[in-house]
Each structure stands twice: as C-alpha cells, then as structure tokens.
Amino acid sequence: MFDRPVGGDASVLVSVDFGEPGYEDSLQELRQLVISAGLAINGTVEGRRPKPDPKFFVGSGKADEVLATMQATEAKVAVFNHDLSPSQQRNLERLLEARVIDRTGLILDIFAQRAQSHEGKLQVELAQLEHLSTRLVRGWTHLERQKGGIGVRGGPGETQLELDRRMLRIRVKQLREKLDKLKQQRGMQRRSRRRSQVLSVSLVGYTNAGKSTLFNRLTQSGVYAADQLFATLDTTSRKLYIPDGGPVVISDTVGFIKHLPHALVEAFGATLEEAAQADLLFHVVDVASDNRDDQIEQVNLVLSEIGAQAVPQILVLNQIDRAGIQSGLDRDEYGRISKVRISAKTGEGMELLRLALLEHQQSLFAKQPTSYQDA
Incomplete structure (x- = not known):
C-alpha cells in the first residue's frame, strides 16, 4: 500500500550504500523528509557501490531500474538520498523524463513550504537561489536565444542564460542586504537584553x-x-x-x-x-x-x-x-x-x-x- 498524503505527487526513493555507517538510519530519515514534503512513496530502489558514477551517480544499470520502477508505479518524481552534481541531475532527468530531486533540493523544498515570517522567506529564497546558481549551465538550451535591448532584457548579444545568471546575482545581492539589516536589528536587541x-x-x-x-x-x-x-x-x-x-x-x-x-x-x-x-x-x-x-x-x-x-x-x-x-x-x-x-x-x-x-x-x-x- 502506498504512503500517499492527500494531493502528494508519487515518488520513488533512490539510495546507495557506499559502505558508510548509519546507512539504514539515513534511508529512514529520507522517508520522513519525503513525507514531510508532502510526497507519496511509491517505491524504493537501493544499491551498493564503492563510489558514485560520474554520469548517473547510481550507474547506468541502476538508473534503468529506477526508470522501470517509476514506470511501473506511475511515479512522477525520483528522490535521491544524496547530493547530485548539476550534470548528474540533468542526465537523470533526461533518462527518466521526470523531476529529479537530491537531498539538498528536498530539504530546500520543505523549508520553502514551512517558512512563515518575512525573514524566514528571505532566508529560504536565498538558499534556493544559491543552490540554483550551480545548476544554471547549458542544460537550458530552450532559453539560449539572442536578446537585444538594454536593462532587464540584456545587452546586445546577451543570451537568455547569461541574463538569468545576471538577474540571479542581483537578487542574491538584494536578499543579502535585507538579511544583513535584520541581523543588525537582532544585534541591537541582544545588546539591550x-x-x-x-x-x-x-x-x-x-x-x-x-x-x-x-x-x-x-x-x-x-x-x-x-x-x-x-x-x-x-x-x-x-x-x-x-x-x-x-x-x-x-x-x-x-x-x-x-x-x-x-x-x-x-x-x-x-x-x-x-x-x-x-x-x-x-x-x-x-x-x-x-x-x-x-x-x-x-x-x-x-x-x-x-x-x-x-x-x-x-x-x-x-x-x-x-x-x-x-x-x-x-x-x-x-x-x-x-x-x-x-x-x-x-x-x-x-x-x-x-x-x-x-x-x-x-x-x-x-x-x-x-x-x-x-x-
């Protein structure tokens, strides 16, 4: 029987044992994280490796097993119990034709759902953008068209990818400035106490x-x-x-x-x-x-x-x-x-x-x- 919260997307968990202690505890914690994120767990794919595969992290054979499990369970998301490199994540998404989330991305998603205060939302957005910045590479080929004009539309010859990077840097700078002001306010409150x-x-x-x-x-x-x-x-x-x-x-x-x-x-x-x-x-x-x-x-x-x-x-x-x-x-x-x-x-x-x-x-x-x- 599937563990399916109301309205939750179906997911398959992927976890690799590299011989480190605490593997079972880590996998159980991943299950709790997935449920906390509001996702259903339709299956789990496990494996053992001496080290990560450069292309798919889990190796091509295990990646095919993940694909078969997702197709059999009609899962829409693959959740990895590890941090993936940007290229590994893109390669897996192309193979699985589904969304791939690594451990960091999953925790960021939970934080985004739970943040309530203005400061909390700013902090989560900053963390998400910092994580996203490592993934802004040539995977976005559908956006790489030339743009003319000035300002937010980019300079002459600036591609959409370059524009996205520049706008991301601007937003990160704005968020850091806002959080620095909040930090100063906290410091004043502490000195008063x-x-x-x-x-x-x-x-x-x-x-x-x-x-x-x-x-x-x-x-x-x-x-x-x-x-x-x-x-x-x-x-x-x-x-x-x-x-x-x-x-x-x-x-x-x-x-x-x-x-x-x-x-x-x-x-x-x-x-x-x-x-x-x-x-x-x-x-x-x-x-x-x-x-x-x-x-x-x-x-x-x-x-x-x-x-x-x-x-x-x-x-x-x-x-x-x-x-x-x-x-x-x-x-x-x-x-x-x-x-x-x-x-x-x-x-x-x-x-x-x-x-x-x-x-x-x-x-x-x-x-x-x-x-x-x-x-």
Whole structure:
C-alpha cells in the first residue's frame, strides 16, 4: 500500500550504500523528509557501490531500474538520498523524463513550504537561489536565444542564460542586504537584553527532538509543533520569569539534520546567530531515539560551524515518557547542572529545567557589573 498524503505527487526513493555507517538510519530519515514534503512513496530502489558514477551517480544499470520502477508505479518524481552534481541531475532527468530531486533540493523544498515570517522567506529564497546558481549551465538550451535591448532584457548579444545568471546575482545581492539589516536589528536587541541583565537561552537540537513542544511548555505559547521533520523554521522568542530569579528570553530555533545543506546554514545565519550569541543553550535530545548519539554529534558539528561551540550547553534529554525512564539531573565536576531528563509532553521534570535557568542566571550575572557597554 502506498504512503500517499492527500494531493502528494508519487515518488520513488533512490539510495546507495557506499559502505558508510548509519546507512539504514539515513534511508529512514529520507522517508520522513519525503513525507514531510508532502510526497507519496511509491517505491524504493537501493544499491551498493564503492563510489558514485560520474554520469548517473547510481550507474547506468541502476538508473534503468529506477526508470522501470517509476514506470511501473506511475511515479512522477525520483528522490535521491544524496547530493547530485548539476550534470548528474540533468542526465537523470533526461533518462527518466521526470523531476529529479537530491537531498539538498528536498530539504530546500520543505523549508520553502514551512517558512512563515518575512525573514524566514528571505532566508529560504536565498538558499534556493544559491543552490540554483550551480545548476544554471547549458542544460537550458530552450532559453539560449539572442536578446537585444538594454536593462532587464540584456545587452546586445546577451543570451537568455547569461541574463538569468545576471538577474540571479542581483537578487542574491538584494536578499543579502535585507538579511544583513535584520541581523543588525537582532544585534541591537541582544545588546539591550544584556544591559538589562536578561538571560538569553536558545533551544537547539536535531529536528523533531521536541524543541517546539518544550518551548510551548516553558513559555505557555502556542508555537506549531508536530511529529514531523522541520515542523517550524522561524525563530520565535518569548520572555518568562523565574521565581527568585529574573527575566529570561527563550528562543526556539530551526532544527538541525545530518548533512544540513551549507546553503541553508549560510542563509539562516541571522537566525542561527541567536544560538551563537546566547548565554546558554538547551540542547534538546530525543532520548527514546536509537540514533541519539549520532544526532547529538551532528548538532554539535553545526553549532561549531556557526561559532556556537563555546556557548555553555545543558543536555536536555526529552521524551522520557517514551523511553520509560525517570526525570532527574546530573551535575559536572564543578557542580553545574549539565544534563536534565524531562518530558516536554507531560511536563515531568520541568521544575529541574527552571532550577537550571535560575542557577545559570545567578552565576552569570553575579560575575557582571550592573551596567556595561558591549564591545
């Protein structure tokens, strides 16, 4: 029986095992991504290779198998569990006579569907254009006619392809300028919070680990939360007050994933900077996941990439109700809370998180003067 969301295009998944660890987890994650994108899964084609084929990535024989599977299942889209080169993608589309999406393109499609805020839409568009720029090559032969005139129509002798490239560069420049302004505004807000001695906490973690559910539980908010990958993209911040402490600003950030496209990390720089500039990170982990250790490692890799590796971090082991373990906390060798076991869904252990916030707040602002200027 096909897994077919209402209105979803039929797809065939293509995954190649190159002998690297975590292959089955990666394939299962691809299935979740495809469903999150609203596509139906009509079949899966798997194979083993020592390295990618230069022309079709999977080799000509396996490419023919993908074609036969798509024809038999009437699938319209081939989704690859890997990143394809522009030439590989074009070659496959010619052979299959269907749309071919690689892993990066799939994640970009999901982000485009989920972005709600103005900033989120700008970031997604920038990431899409950066990805598209590598695909603007001679595959667009139907557009390569000469154009005359000036301005947006191109100069004398400028082909449609050259015009498309130039317009893409102009739009990318505009988007970067707009996002830089938003980044400056965020910086001003952070400086204001620090002068007021407001603790800044960012929720980070692998996608679908329960960050938005935890955010709602802590702040009594109504942020959208669902059992799907990348349920929310836009950073949301709320203020709460800790008894015997003071105000805390909690920010819910976009979830991370293995092989998160670099274009997305770069485009979401203004948003992800909230984590890099935070006073404390709550690293939310699905403790019931068999792959939790690898997910923790992947999140830490992205945190390092955005310059947040030095920010103090508390590991929040979420979903203890599913794992069948009790709430509790662990402290490091210096007596600081380093790990908390909770259930954001049931509320069990939430008082331990508030204790962690209070202790970090008291420790941080006890070391700082009551008023200061940021460097």
